[in-house]
Amino acid sequence: MSGTERVKVTIRCNMCGEKFVLRGRRDKGRIDTGFKQCICNNDRDFDIENHDL
Numbered sequence: 036m037s038g039t040e041r042v043k044v045t046i047r048c049n050m051c052g053e054k055f056v057l058r059g060r061r062d063k064g065r066i067d068t069g070f071k072q073c074i075c076n077n078d079r080d081f082d083i084e085n086h087d088l
Contacts, residue, residue: 040087044068047082051075058088 039062046055051073059068066085072078 038062042066043086043088044070045084045086046070048073048075048077049080049082050077059085061085 039060042059042061044057044059044066046057046068047053053073053075055070055073057068057070059066073081
């Protein structure tokens with residue numbers, strides 16, 4: 036493996052309550068899922084949990 040690992044990420048919007056379950060990659064301590072903002076246009080206030088796959 037090239038130093039990256041797959042993770043499952045649960046993102047919950049604290050403004051509207053919408054929940055997103057995404058797969059991403061952890062590389063050098065950062066997790067990238069490509070998630071930018073919620074459907075309510077919130078781009079800052081989230082609860083984020085990650086789980087190894």
